[in-house]
Amino acid sequence: MTSTSPHGEDAVRAAAERLLAAAETGRPCAPVRDLIGPDDLAAAYAVQRRVVDDRLARGARVVGRKIGLTSAAVQRQLGVDQPDFGVLFDDMGYAVGDVVPYRAVLQPRVEAEIAFVLGADLADGPLDRAHVHDAIDHAVAALEICGSRVADWDIRFADTVADNASSGAYVLGTVRKSLGELVPREVAMTMTIGGDVVSTGTGTACLGDPVEAVAWLARQARDLGDPLRAGQLVLSGALGPMRPVVPGDTVRADITGLGTVAIDFGFDEEGS
Structure with missing residues (x-):
């Protein structure tokens, strides 16, 4: 990831304001790549930081991170070829049995994945697979409800990074397994x-x-100076293509070793 961007602070500010206005009004906006370019990672993450800082200023609390675009199938859907990441806030989580208001997430699409809860900080050391494996407390099945503040999901890599990795909401299953009991890649x-x-x-x-x-x-x-910490949740990325949902849908995922996770989508006040 580059540390500097050819796009200036004014462009970053304008892009963040566009995405924040879409979230506030519930009306998706134009892509922000016209402001920050389609693949300027430094600018895109600078926009994301502004969006995250706005949420924090409004009282939200960070509970973890999400990794996006890890599946080749999802990358093909969105026309990108590398992963990204975003921030999870405390108000994004739903429990099995809850009903997600359809308008809670703009243009919702759902994907199934494995979530991990960390048992130790990941701030020092090699941070290789073995180190991270030992730092994970447990795994749990998850449904991520992705959302896009960009109209019609017309996104390139910079758009989704800026938009907090197209985050929306998530629901976790109830079966917890240590990595001594589960091999995630299998x-x-x-x-x-x-x-x-x-x-x-x-x-x-x-x-x-x-x-x-x-x-x-x-x-x-x-x-980036903000390492993962013990107790945080990490949504590790899709195991298959994400799919759009409509009001009234019930989404269920079965993941071997981790059981079932499901969520219902409700109707708005007008029943649409």
């Missing part, structure tokens, strides 16, 4: 919407190994 996933299979995949779809994805994130986070 799991198989099936996701259904309304009982119809819409996505399948395996642990190897996530950068070859979800634990490797967390190691990648740990190094990126440390390099």
Whole structure:
């Protein structure tokens, strides 16, 4: 990741304001790549930091991170070829049995993945796979509800990075497994919407190994001066293609060794 950007502070500020206005009004905006370029990572993460700082100023609390674009299938969907990451806030989490208001996430799409809870900080040391493996307390099945403040998901890499990695919400399953009980790269996933299979995949779809994805994130986070900490949640990335949902949908994912995680999407006040 580059540390400097050819795009100035005014462009970064304007891009952040565009995304924040979309989130505030519930009306998706134009892409921000016209302001910061389609692949300027430094500018895109600078925009993300502004968006995150705004949420923190409004009282939100960081509970972890999400890794995006780890699946080749999802990368093909969005026309990119590398992962990204964003921040998870305390108000993004739902429990099994909850109903997610459809308008809670702009243009929602759902993907199934493995989430990890850290048992130790990842601030020092090699941050390789073995180190990260030992730092993970447990794994749990997850559904990530991705959202885009950019109209029609018309995104390039810089757009999704700036938009906090297209984060929206998530729900965790209830089965917790240590990595002594589970080998993440060996799991198989099936996701259904309304009982119809819409996505399948395996642990190897996530950068070859979800634990490797967390190691990648740990190094990126440390390099940016904000390392991963014990107790934080990490959504490690999709095991198969993400799919759009509509009001009234029930989404369920089954991940071998981690059981089932499911969520319902509600209707708004007008029933639409």
